[in-house]
Amino acid sequence: MSDTDVLVIGGTGTVGSAVVRRLVDRGAKPRVMTRSPESAREDGPETAQYAYGDLTEPETLPPLFEGVEKLYLLTPLHPNEAKLGICAVEAAEESSVSRVVYHSIHNVEADPAPRYHEAKMKVTDSLRESDLGVTLIRPNNFFQNDLLFREPIMEKGVYPQPIGNVGLNRVDVRDIADAAVNALLEPGHEGKTYPVVGPDTLTGPEVAETYSRHLPHQVRYGGNDLGAWTEQAGEMLPEWVVGDFQRNYQFFQEQGLRASREELDHQSEVLGREPRPFDSFVQEVVARWSGEGSEEAREA
Numbered sequence: 001m002s003d004t005d006v007l008v009i010g011g012t013g014t015v016g017s018a019v020v021r022r023l024v025d026r027g028a029k030p031r032v033m034t035r036s037p038e039s040a041r042e043d044g045p046e047t048a049q050y051a052y053g054d055l056t057e058p059e060t061l062p063p064l065f066e067g068v069e070k071l072y073l074l075t076p077l078h079p080n081e082a083k084l085g086i087c088a089v090e091a092a093e094e095s096s097v098s099r100v101v102y103h104s105i106h107n108v109e110a111d112p113a114p115r116y117h118e119a120k121m122k123v124t125d126s127l128r129e130s131d132l133g134v135t136l137i138r139p140n141n142f143f144q145n146d147l148l149f150r151e152p153i154m155e156k157g158v159y160p161q162p163i164g165n166v167g168l169n170r171v172d173v174r175d176i177a178d179a180a181v182n183a184l185l186e187p188g189h190e191g192k193t194y195p196v197v198g199p200d201t202l203t204g205p206e207v208a209e210t211y212s213r214h215l216p217h218q219v220r221y222g223g224n225d226l227g228a229w230t231e232q233a234g235e236m237l238p239e240w241v242v243g244d245f246q247r248n249y250q251f252f253q254e255q256g257l258r259a260s261r262e263e264l265d266h267q268s269e270v271l272g273r274e275p276r277p278f279d280s281f282v283q284e285v286v287a288r289w290s291g292e293g294s295e296e297a298r299e300a
């Protein structure tokens with residue numbers, strides 16, 4: 001093994017940092033691309049390398065790929081996400097990389113309207129046109145999105161993500177990271193597409209009800225009013241992101257994002273175990289928000 005065996009793009013974020021921790025735990029030597037190596041080094045595992053790179057500055061990429069066999073690619077939310085992702089694929093093709101695990105989205109083709117969905121499809125096309133051995137990891141809506149909603153859940157008793165009443169098979173980021181790391185480190189995953197989904201099909205009211213069960217107060221679902229959501233979100237997020245999220249939530253409200261029986265059965269193969277249920281995540285997070293969290297819960 002060289003000094004580095006896996007280049008991780010997106011390795012300081014919610015999913016990528018879990019990927020990096022698991023790679024290190026399993027004896028790999030990841031190199032993490034980041035725009036802020038110093039602060040990333042303070043937060044990440046000691047044996048990971050953190051090096052400057054920016055997908056908007058293609059000239060920063062070649063040195064990061066030196067001596068690397070495998071690439072984990074997570075493309076960030078960005079108005080030019082497709083261009084950024086394709087730039088990473090082109091750099092991989094010019095390098096010693098032969099295997100790529102790309103973080104996409106569950107059933108992304110079903111709802112091509114949001115720019116971040118269109119981007120995943122374009123990056124996937126460019127990977128498929130390359131000679132690289134590719135595995136697609138396609139996660140559902142993250143449980144960990146709820147970490148943004150501590151205040152409404154704990155202080156106002158409202159669950160605000162307008163996911164609707166059809167249902168999503170939301171998933172734990174730690175399961176997404178396990179699926180990605182299995183695909184990176186074990187043989188036999190090239191050319192495969194893995195939906196990564198949780199075991200429960202959850203509607204907005206069911207998510208709220210799960211929080212109510214673990215808290216001393218009731219939590220109600222904030223409802224499906226996307227106009228009201230857009231107004232509030234517009235105070236915190238850039239306009240293009242709000243528009244894309246709104247389209248995505250509309251799709252969730254109309255069609256949901258449910259896993260098929262076959263996809264659910266497939267999880268034990270993808271993970272090597274059963275996926276984490278939402279109830280366990282909520283139990284951990286509520287303990288953490290109440291100041292009683294364990295170290296494992298801190299990663300949740």
Ligand SMILES: NC(=O)c1ccc[n+]([C@@H]2O[C@H](COP(=O)([O-])OP(=O)(O)OC[C@H]3O[C@@H](n4cnc5c(N)ncnc54)[C@H](OP(=O)(O)O)[C@@H]3O)[C@@H](O)[C@H]2O)c1
Pocket residue numbers: 009010011012013014015016033034035036040053054055056074075076077103104105106116139140141142145
């Ligand atoms: N949230 C969901 O429910 C959900 C579900 C399915 C799929 N997804 C997809 O998951 C992805 C988001 O994952 P996440 O939440 O883990 O992301 P995140 O926490 O926002 O982290 C973004 C990562 O991208 C890196 N990055 C940002 N701009 C960059 C640039 N110009 N050059 C190089 N690196 C850059 C950041 O690194 P530095 O800041 O250190 O440079 C960071 O590591 C998106 O593609 C989204 O569409 C989300």
